Amino acid sequence: MELHTLTLTEAAAKLHSGEVTSVALTEAMLQRIEAHNPALNAFLSVTxxxxxxxxxxADARIRSGAASPLTGVPIALKDVICVKGLPTTAGSLILKGYRPPYNAAVVEKLSSAGAVILGKTNLDEFAMGSSTENSAYGPTRNPWDMSRVPGGSSGGSAAAVAARxxxxxLxxxxxxxxRQPAALCGVVGLKPSxxxxxxxxxxxFGSSLDQIGVFGRTAEDAAVLIETIAGHDPRDGTSMPTxxxxxxxxxxxxxxxxxxxLPKEYFVSGVQAxxxxxxxxxxKVLESLGATAREVTLPHTDLALSTYYIIAPAEASANLARFDGVRFGPRAEADSMWDEYRRTRGAGFGPEVKRRIMLGAYALSTGYYDAYYLQAQKVRTLIKADFDAAFNDVDVIACPTSPTTAFKIGEKVDDPLAMYLADVFTLPGSLAGIAGLSVNCGFDGDGLPIGLQLLGPAFTEERLLRVAHQYQQATEWHKRQPPAFSH
Amino acid sequence: MPLTLAEVQHIAELARLELAEEELTHFREQLSSVLDYAAQLRAVDTSAIPPTATVLPLRTVLREDAAQPSLPREALLANAAESEAGCFKVPPVLD
Structure with a gap:
């Protein structure tokens, strides 16, 4: 049996029926990582x-009959999530060698569910980017075409799932x-509310926006993962008791x-045909399944990119102030503390992180705060109100996840605005704090995956997962494998 | 309007980033083009619009003001470049 061809749900079923062991599944994945990761660079560390x-x-737990749906299933974590004692780099040189003294809440939940963590995946440095090229540890490649990017910033996670x-x-x-790397790699990606x-x-990175999400090959796989990691945690004041x-x-x-x-602002001429x-x-498939589609309008869509690229960098400049060579990470030598800060940060951060810290520092600085930061937060209110109004009339919004399929490595890396436009359809939902999902809905002329984005009101993840699941029951796209990774 | 080199230097100083000469020039162009794009926000009439403080329903999160177990000191110092007598050690702050 080709174990890697199983979906997460299928693998879990075989584990619980005793048909396979977790050790066998884990060994199969480790062998594939060993064979393919040198070229793909999806994993930064393998444990x-x-x-x-x-x-x-996990095998012992399954035999004892105390298993949960994820027990024994091998999964991967983006390397911005802390696992006690394991290298956690955020894709940055400034955290090279850092080993967190504690586990993230999601890691605690995965561990108590009995999930098997294979390792940590590559990302754009501090999750800032849309291609995974901003990693200090080299770009991840797209399993469907190794000359192209997997999207980002969670490109390593998306590529690892797509390449089996x-x-x-996570x-x-x-x-x-x-959502964007899920689209570019042809898998399901759920951004929870x-x-x-x-x-x-x-x-x-951006504390009013950051949310941990999941990747699976099917909506059902994503449902198992989100069910395990969701829920209230008093240690995160923004986590809701819902x-x-x-x-x-x-x-x-x-x-x-x-x-x-169907938001008319998302079906425009700049989108790849x-x-x-x-x-x-x-x-059309959703309509054939009983849904009705109508046009809606999100009139402030064209302001989302500007709004995001003021707010997120402002928050990043504050959050990344903690990386100063004192408590973690390598330190540059200097005679004074201030020079030590400047040199450590100058050497430790890559170009995109520096750009965003500077943008944020500028937008928050005396004389510019009202014009940039405060104005962006007001426009954010308008963008959120667009969604509130649209969801009075519809249950979900459907649109492209990304205006294009995967682009070439190097194509946009030195043109920040062009790179930022890769996220033009995902930014508005992030600013509004709502639920979003990308599901593969076909391939372009070059055989590259296309993503359908589904957006729903806050805390309607189950609705998005259901729509994606019903779509996958009616279509075959999710069964295709990247040719170079099918064996 | 493009940023001046002096402005870029000032921002780098605020952000505590040591930048090479060519980085300053490069960032000057790139930051200017992003800020030019973001200038579209100024044209939006927001006189009656409150800023977003949070996307969540407003609520106050409180906990009991009681000491709770924390991580051991050695575990927190283990990642530091330098430590001494149970403290993080830094280069001189004052000359």
Whole structure:
């Protein structure tokens, strides 16, 4: 049996029926990582011994009959999530060698569920980027075409799941960093609503936006993962006490009567023709399943990019002030503390992180705060109100996740604005704090995956997962494997 | 309007970043083009719009003001470049 071809849900079923062991699944994934990761660079660190030890414990737990749906399933974590004692770099030189003294809340939850952690995945430095090229440890490649980017910033997690090097993965989404790489790699990526998942132990980037999300090959796989990591945590003051639904229980509910909104601002001329065609065809499938589609308007969409690139860098400049060579990470030698700070940060941060820290420092500085930061927060109110109004008339919004399929490595790396535009359709939902999901809805002329983005009101993850699941039941796209990784 | 080199230097100083000469020039262009783009925000009439403080329903999160277990000191010092007598050690702050 080719174990890697199983979805997370299928692998879990075989584990619980005793047909396979967690050790066998873990060994299969570790072998694939060893064979493929040198070229793909999806993983920054692999923890084979710890993974096999967790697998043995999981097998014992399954035999004892105390298993949860994730027990024994090998998964990967974006390297911005703290795991006690394991290297956690955030894709940055400034955290080289850092080993956190504690586990993130999501790691605690995964551990108590008995999940097997294979290792940590590559990302744009501090989750800032849309291509994973901003990693200090080299770019990750797209499994569908190794000359192209996997998207970002959670590119390592998306590529690992697409290439079948892990059955699922965790990422983070501040402006699209789960949904956009999911689209470019042809997997399902769920960005939960702001407040759904605890960020305790997540290295912070933009604190009013950051949210931990999940990757799977199917919506059902994503449902298992989110169900495990969601929920209230007093250690994250923004985590909401809203009960966690049984996400899998509603997946099979049909779509009759579902109202789908198509925002006219997202179906515009700048979108790659294959992408529009793929998304339109997907909407037809939803209609054939009983949904009704209508046009809606989100009039402030064209302001989202500017708004985001003031607010997120402002928050980043404050959050990244803690990296000063004192408590963690390498330190540059200097005669005074202030020079030590400047040199450590000058040498430790890469170009995009420096750009964003400077943008943020500027937007918050005396004389510019009102014009940039405060104005951006006011426009954010308008963007959120657009969604509130649209969701009076529709249950979900459907649109492209990304205006294009995967672009070439190097194509946009020195043109920040062009790179920022890769997230133009994911930024508005992030600013509004709502739930978002990307599901593969076909391939372009070059065989590259196209992403359908589904957006729903805050705390409607189960609705998005259900729509994506019903779509996948009616289509075959998610069964395609990247040719170079099918064996 | 493009930033001046002096402004870029000032921002780098605020952000405590030591930048090479060519980085300053490069960032000057790139930051100027992003700020030019973001200038579109100024044209929006927001006189009656409150800023977003949080996307969450407003609530006050409180906990009991009681000491709770914390991480051991050695674990927190273990990642530091330098420590002494149970404290983080830094280069001189004053000349």
């Amino acid at each position: 084979a011994d710890a993974a096999l030890e967790s697998a043995r414990q 090097l892990a059955f699922g993965a 990422g983070t989404d501040t402006g699209g960093s789960v 702001y407040g759904r998942v605890s960020r305790y132990g997540l290295i912070a 009960p966690v639904p049984n996400y899998r229980a509603v997946l099979s509910r049909p779509l009759h009567g579902l109202r789908v909104g 294959d992408v529009s065609a793929g998304v339109n065809a997907a909407v």
